[in-house]
Amino acid sequence: MKLTHDVFLAQQQKLVMTPELRQAIAILQMSTLELNEHIQQELEENPFLEEKETEETVEDDADRNEGLEEWLEYFNDRDIEYNQREQKEETSFENMITRKPSLYEHLEFQLQLIIKNPDDLIIGEYLIGNIDNNGYLIIDLDEVATRFNTPLKHVEEVLGIVQTFHPHGVGARDLAECLLLQLKYYGKDTPLTQAIVCKHLDDVARGRLSRIAQELDTSIYQVQDICDLIRTLDPRPGLQYSNEDEIKYIIPDVIVQELEGEFIVVVNDSNFPRLSLNHTYQSVLKQPGSFTPDVRKYLEDKMGSAVWLIKSIEQRRMTLYRVARCIVDIQTDFLRRGIQYIKPLNLKQVADIIEVHESTVSRATTNKYIQTPQGLFEFKYFFSSGVQSDTGSAPVSSKSIKYLIEEIINNEDATQPLSDQTIGQLLKQKGIRISRRTVAKYRQELGILSTTARKRYEN
Known part of the structure; x- marks a missing residue:
């Protein structure tokens, strides 16, 4: 076989992901809070960026021109070094808000108040350190006894004290013990209640009250009352002191308001500074022969980065507006009349209307919120599948169907709750045909x- 070497020329098209394009994509995907943090960081690191002032006085221009010679001398005499000016922080009352104690700190505080014996304190601290975020003890008591070379009974006594602490139910080793601790605190730990918690929690969850009553030889009305009580208890008491439960403030990325019968869409960019290029640095860069090649490349890179950041933020604003405007135009009935009038919608529909790629719409709506006359919603709330109606009209959104199902169940006779099959038949009467499984x-x-779990018994 003869081997030959040939050279061929061929043209190819491929997308090159430049740093600028990556930056634009990342900024499009950022929420308002994330973008604000990014801008603040860029303001600190890039000397070519500054906050745009609404009014620039002659005195400001004079200050810039006066500083030009100083900057030229600065770059000639030193290597690149950007010293951020220190600004005196204004008093923030938000910084004065006390931090919510963690579960460990809350339990440790109670431990120090109640237990005085040093040996018991050490064991108590070790037990508290092995309580998870849900409030459950995750270590075996035998292991604790061995570790501290003390009888198991001693460890159980200390645990018994910890289990009296707030939040009620903390220090339990399983769900049943957690519920029993709470029932004991409320004075409701009767023999019948204990039996239901210890042996029939699965039946309680599934609403099998008749089975519980039969096995415990009691009335179904008593069982129903106890099950109602159990459902008021907290199966994860430790989460009361979890950081995840702290209040999170959501700043809408887009605001929709109705004005004279028309919906106005406004991109909420008031929470981050407007950017402009620093004139002083621009002037410095224009001076010929003022810098070494390395210094000039550094400055040009920073200049280019600043320009692209400003451009990317504006592009993000326009894309957000176009996506929000499209959604508002499609979901006008929802904005005026409520959830039952929301329409099916997907990313591709919006992308086709505003003539962008589907991935652009996805990035523009990720982790972003829109304030509307109907409330504050995540953008993805407006995207849902649809079911074709029997009436031949437009498809019905799955969210509208869920709303109807909830309305039907809310208005049912609790003593004779409707089956999924019956609910499906009621929806069919409204022109919506879905299966029992759906x-x-x-x-x-x-x-x-x-149906079984919703059933109520009247005495």
């Missing part, structure tokens, strides 16, 4: 119990 799926997504 009804069950939507009901579960709404957090609504099954």
